[in-house]
Amino acid sequence: MDPLSTLLSWQFVLLCLAISAIIFVFRTIVDYFLKVKKASPTLWEDVILPVSPIILGGLMCWQMPSFPYPNNLNDKDFRIIFGLVAGSFSGLVYRMIKATLIKKITDAIPTGVK
Numbered sequence: 001m002d003p004l005s006t007l008l009s010w011q012f013v014l015l016c017l018a019i020s021a022i023i024f025v026f027r028t029i030v031d032y033f034l035k036v037k038k039a040s041p042t043l044w045e046d047v048i049l050p051v052s053p054i055i056l057g058g059l060m061c062w063q064m065p066s067f068p069y070p071n072n073l074n075d076k077d078f079r080i081i082f083g084l085v086a087g088s089f090s091g092l093v094y095r096m097i098k099a100t101l102i103k104k105i106t107d108a109i110p111t112g113v114k
Helices: 003-007 010-033 041-063 076-108
Strands: none
Touching: 010 041, 010 076, 041 076
């Protein structure tokens, strides 16, 4: 399996979507309860939010040896790198999946109903 097919594998997409969901919940809870944006918007928006998916991806893959990694990534170092890359691509993968689903749904609606 070449590197591009690994990035497009269902395991990679699933991990990216899981990271996106966890970060969404984390951001929603922190924004609601702690009102971090008012206290320090630059630290929150410029440092914590961009870095947290990458760190979460690495930590998840470090702690999940039984996840079905592509190419039998059994070595812990490769799994952590896989998680770091999945975390960095998680926002992009989420937006691509969302746009694809919206396109398919709008294409399935009959023309007179739109």
